Amino acid sequence: MSDPGARQEGVERRSWILTRLRSLGFLSVADLARELGVTPMTVRRDLHALESAGQVRMVHGGAALTPGELHTPAFPEDGHSAGRLRVAERAATSVDDGDTIAVDAGPTALALAGALRPSFCGSLITHSMPVLALMAARRYTSRTVALGGELLGDRHAFVGPATEAALDRLRARTFFFAPSAVDARGTYAHSPAEASVQRKLAGIADEVVLVATTDVFVASAPARVTDLAPLHRVVTDRPPPPPVAAALRAAKVPLDVVGCS
Template sequence: MSDPGLRHEGAERRSWIVTELRSVGFLSVADLARELGVSPMTVRRDLHALESAGQVRMVHGGAALTPGELHTPAFPDDGNSAGRERVAERAAASVGDRDTIAVDAGPTAYALVRALRPTFRGSLITHSMPVLTHMADRLHAWRTVSLGGELLGNRLALVGPSTEAALDRLRARTFFFSPSAVDARGAYAHSPAEASVQRKLAGIADEVVLVATADVFTASAPALVTGPAALCRVVTDRPPPAAVAAALRAAEVSLDVVGCS
């Protein structure tokens, strides 16, 4: 975030909040209070005023832009949207209407949330800002738990010690895991900070479902998140390489390949 300096006037604080939200999509109350040098109660009053003016939508733990204020797509088009939608729809079909789920960052996880049934009335835990923004735009009675932290720009995710601390007393039925790369040894993230958050998310879940398009099997990333044994199921759009498939079989991980119709 840019340094807002001392802001004693409510109008100036609120203008800064909207400007920052246009840049990052979601801000937590705690982060806003720290950056602005005011109390969380003052931040909440500012957010309520902005929500009344139709500029932001408050969600659990912070605020996101309203649909009319957000002009850019969550992720750039990588040419694989059709495969991503198939994976997302297959994985979302397994979510019960009252489940508590944890959702990773990245475009495939974002697509999964968009594919949830309209009847979903459960709870969702995430560190993904596009997911939080999407949840703020929906009128359904979903409970969303946002995990604050430091912005990881390329994944539009919140990471760091505060993100991990927020997970200590949470539990989910399923963690939908969307890593940056996968090989026979396991799944990887581009940064150790994100890998650490992903491990914590996996640790609070009864089951871990990896959702990814097949490009992750040829991608490379340095930070190991977990080995195949931590996974319950993999949902992808094309068969993985033989070595990856063999590692999944050895770990008794269910492989669900959603082919073209």
């Protein structure tokens, strides 16, 4: 007789594999085995099961999605996907399976949600529609708390009084913050409405971890969110410009640079 627990673990692994393939397009058996903490043989069994269901196609060394599983990404390709994945994977290592976390909107925040371990069984709070869709597709045993409100089209996120009111009685251990721009004076959003939601999310969290690719440090956005002092950690794929690095040191904010290996 097969073990029901083992069957459930297999379902969770295969759901996680599909989610990552939808983000990356291709995954090698070696990378999957390393990220999942299982043997390559286990990964191949999962891939064969997904191939039998018509969801992936086996290729040399790994697997890709079948055409029917492909979908239009929430955010256009901007040349920073590799760095975004490194940042997300590094930041996600700080999340314990039972944590309550808040996840911002935008492509880097979405990558962070996608990098959570398959064993994550805590709670996730977000105003991001793509993050909500990802969590639903992964069939986690975790709880997802959706913050509704007015939809901000370019960020695919909810903002406004209803969104902020939903946060009044919530708390998180960590807020993974993905601003639109960062300079030596602080962090910025493209709209005052989103900046206000981000401040509220930071306010319910025990710690704020800023996740960003290098382009964010040279971008410009008009709505100030906060200065650098409230940040507990910055995870990025390249060293920020010297004025930003100096401001982070002055604010005693640890900087974690995840470069190419």
